[in-house]
Amino acid sequence: MSLNFLPAVKPSAIALGTAFNHGIELAVMTPLFGQTYQRAKQANTKEEFIRSKEASSAAVAWGTSLVGSALQSYGVGALINATGTLSYKGAAYLGALIFAATSAPSYLSQLFAEKRPVDTVAVAATAKILETVGLSLFLTWWGTRTNPLD
16 A cells, blocks of 8 residues: 555654644643542552553543644645645635534534533634644644645
């Protein structure tokens, strides 16, 4: 199987985009890690904590967030390259389209159908806007093309 059909994205853009997105994800997951830290302080031994449910759920959340951030960084970088986006305005539009296509419907459903609290939905939506619009602006600033002369 050949991967030649996938657009090339500068590896440093993927790495920095992963760090950018992962930082946002960790800020959203802070309550989970706070509970895990409290459990670690209460554990009698290191082995008891490692076997705990909190430790395993925190490790899974951290790992999936990291992998998801890397995939999202590649995907946004590939879209920037494939669409030929060079300006910050174009990057903001691209990020907004990604947000509208992937996340906006679920937030509208949470607000109007599920009647979730507005502040809870607003925090999640803000984080997702930073992950889409913010990431596309950040990657445009850094540069995603492996050979800018192409």
